[in-house]
Amino acid sequence: MKYAICNETFQDWPFEKAFQFARQCGYQALEIAPFTINKDVRQITAAQRATVREQAEEAGLPILGLHWLLAFTEGFYLTSPEADVRQATTAYLEDLAHLCHDLGGDIMVLGSPHQRNVLPGVTMGEAMGYAADILKQCMPTFADLGIRLALEPLGPEEGDFLLTADLAVELIEMVDAPPCRLHLDVKAMSTEEQPIDEIIRKHSDHLIHFHANDANRRGPGMGEIDFVPILQALKDINYDGWVCVEVFDYDPGVEALAKESIDYLKSCV
Numbered sequence: 014m015k016y017a018i019c020n021e022t023f024q025d026w027p028f029e030k031a032f033q034f035a036r037q038c039g040y041q042a043l044e045i046a047p048f049t050i051n052k053d054v055r056q057i058t059a060a061q062r063a064t065v066r067e068q069a070e071e072a073g074l075p076i077l078g079l080h081w082l083l084a085f086t087e088g089f090y091l092t093s094p095e096a097d098v099r100q101a102t103t104a105y106l107e108d109l110a111h112l113c114h115d116l117g118g119d120i121m122v123l124g125s126p127h128q129r130n131v132l133p134g135v136t137m138g139e140a141m142g143y144a145a146d147i148l149k150q151c152m153p154t155f156a157d158l159g160i161r162l163a164l165e166p167l168g169p170e171e172g173d174f175l176l177t178a179d180l181a182v183e184l185i186e187m188v189d190a191p192p193c194r195l196h197l198d199v200k201a202m203s204t205e206e207q208p209i210d211e212i213i214r215k216h217s218d219h220l221i222h223f224h225a226n227d228a229n230r231r232g233p234g235m236g237e238i239d240f241v242p243i244l245q246a247l248k249d250i251n252y253d254g255w256v257c258v259e260v261f262d263y264d265p266g267v268e269a270l271a272k273e274s275i276d277y278l279k280s281c282v
Contacts (some may be wrong), residue, residue, distance in 0.1 A: 014143040014244065014280055017042035017077055017257040017276050019224075021049050022268055028065060032072035038272050039279070043074050044122075044257050046081040047112060053086070054108050062115040067115075077119030077255055078160075078222075079113050082106065084183040089206055091129035091147060092140035092174060103147050104225035106162075114158045120222050120255075122196045124165040126172035126256040126265075140174060145187040152190040163222040168204035175206055177210050195219035198259070199238060207237075210246035217250035223257065225278060229262035232270050234277025241281045 018040045035043060038045055050065060051057045070078050070134035081137065083089050106121075113121050131140045148159040166181040175181050178197060185193050195216055202209045213220065227236030234240065247256070258274045265273075 014278065015042070016040050016278060017044055017255045018271060019044045019046060019080060019257060021046040022258065022260055024263060024268055029069045032074055034071055034252045034269060036072045036074055039275050040074065042255060043069055043081050044077055045116060046084065047079055047080060047109065048085045054105070054112050057112060062112065065114050071248065076116040076118045078118035078122070079109060080122035080124060082109050082121060082123055082127035086128065088100040089128055092131060092143045094135055094139065094143060096248060099147050103150040103268050106147070106151045107224040109157050110158050112159045113160050114241070119159055120161050121162055122165050124167055124221060126166065126167050126278070129174045131174055141184055141187065145183060147192065148188045148193055154190055156194040161192045161194055161221055163194050165196040165198060169200045178202070178216050182216055185219055194221040196209065196222040196224070198224040198226065198235070199243065200226045200228050200230065203238060210242045213235050213243070213246040214250060219265055220252065223247065223252070224259040225233045225256050225274070226259050231265060232258055232260050232274030234273060235265065240278060244281050
């Protein structure tokens, strides 16, 4: 297994300190939330991009890619019926792809529930079509840059769009482009009727990225979810991507979240 961690886990820590501690814990890569650099990706200068990449490289950790793509942004929406909003969203996702490339990554996880929930008066079918329209327009840029977009199903506490892996795969097939693939998140899968390991096996052909966390929003091993069958399923499908720790409840503290999560995952293996 290859272990990574999302950089917002470290909250207000300076990047150099955070990256060095992640390496000390045993992580092998970083996943970056763009808002931790600047809430508007268009304002992130070439110098800033080079600095963040250098800080990661100096810590011995490559940057695998981005997530929280549209968080803290305004004017962008994945399922908007407004053509100008969809066009702006397309352009912004392409800007993010350039950031990902500049940082040395090749995966972008598209979650961002607050910028994709189904709007009043829009049917689910229409929302899927609007999202597919945006993603199809992005695909040539993603292909040119060697970036893969991983669609992330999320649970009902986050929103009401792409609530299952089945629906995410349906959208992937609507887009019908090699860079558009699937991301799975343990907390989100815990809300589905199917067992998590079965979801993994069912969608092995589309899966390129994976987030490890617990239903209680903390790290793996900090709640009730047993990761042994989950990691066994990843092994059985010959998954060779990253297992990336992503948390939402920071009460245990940065050090505990980072260290205990990877120690638990390794103990499961």
